[in-house]
Amino acid sequence: MDKKNIGRGATILTSGNSKKFKTGSWKNRYPSHSKEKCKNCMMCVPYCPEGCIKQKDGILQGMDLNFCKGCGVCANVCPFKAIEMKEI
Numbered sequence: 533m534d535k536k537n538i539g540r541g542a543t544i545l546t547s548g549n550s551k552k553f554k555t556g557s558w559k560n561r562y563p564s565h566s567k568e569k570c571k572n573c574m575m576c577v578p579y580c581p582e583g584c585i586k587q588k589d590g591i592l593q594g595m596d597l598n599f600c601k602g603c604g605v606c607a608n609v610c611p612f613k614a615i616e617m618k619e620i
């Protein structure tokens with residue numbers, strides 16, 4: 533193989549480029565958020581390893597499923613059982 537034609541690998545050339553890669557297709561479960569049960573305590577927000585739980589003005593807006601990997605951490609930490617993991 534010609535070494536000159538091998539591109540650079542494992543290199544992050546620009547900051548913030550993870551937004552371009554919609555990794556949410558990896559999951560086999562997704563979080564279903566109940567606005568009725570949610571108390572907007574925001575406990576789930578910092579626990580999400582993907583940072584894809586959105587809130588605005590103290591109100592939880594939901595999960596960005598383009599990036600959610602379906603780990604279920606948010607459902608486990610929610611003290612009000614407002615998030616249920618569902619099969620895709």
Ligand code: SF4
Pocket residue numbers: 562563579580581582583584585595599600601602603604605606607
């Ligand atoms: S399932 Fe995991 S990745 Fe998806 S919103 Fe919940 S904590 Fe974040």
Ligand code: SF4
Pocket residue numbers: 565569570571572573574575576577592609610611612613614615
């Ligand atoms: S942890 Fe549960 S109750 Fe608190 S904001 Fe998240 S979904 Fe709502």
